[in-house]
């Protein structure tokens with residue numbers, strides 16, 4: 001575990017957000033738990049491990065991609081998959097953008113297809129995403145999908161997401177490509193599109209790590225969203 005002093009204020013608040021989400025939502029009776037992707041999720045796993053071997057030995061953890069699978073295995077937690085456990089008690093995941101009703105944009109880490117399958121198997125939990133909504137596409141169709149987004153659906157800024165440390169595009173854990181696009185209408189009807197990163201009416205609560213170290217919690221209570229603040233101790 002990293003020492004607190006080496007973490008920036010924003011990292012500390014992300015960690016507090018993750019820890020609080022685990023404390024409030026991963027309860028002793030939860031046995032099948034979804035683990036999302038992104039830079040906040042290692043703190044989620046860290047906190048789950050801190051709940052102790054006794055609780056975790058009877059649990060199974062379902063990853064949303066390569067990163068969370070590695071985290072689960074490296075933490076000696078039991079690994080499962082959503083085809084073995086189609087009903088998940090709770091999933092904790094990151095988010096790129098969250099609206100007032102807790103609808104989310106996800107896919108900044110190109111894991112949104114699996115994340116959405118897990119979110120539908122449970123009720124996902126979230127934490128500004130300028131590129132738009134990520135769209136996962138089969139590789140051989142990407143040029144055609146891009147052409148239709150540019151010329152037919154009126155999204156001239158849609159771009160194929162490129163990798164940073166490799167020449168070529170980002171490749172998802174499902175061996176697909178990702179296009180970032182600012183319009184959504186009709187996209188899922190395009191041949192070659194696998195999934196979009198819009199998660200509507202799926203999150204029950206969202207934890208936002210703020211620059212001042214505090215965490216803002218928004219959660220649904222009987223169809224309303226209530227808000228509270230948690231200050232760092």
Ligand SMILES: O=C(CO)[C@H](O)[C@H](O)COP(=O)(O)O
Nearest residue numbers: 038039040094107108109111
């Ligand atoms: O959707 C995702 C991956 O596809 C991530 O959950 C999202 O990008 C948030 O990541 P971070 O915790 O690094 O802000």
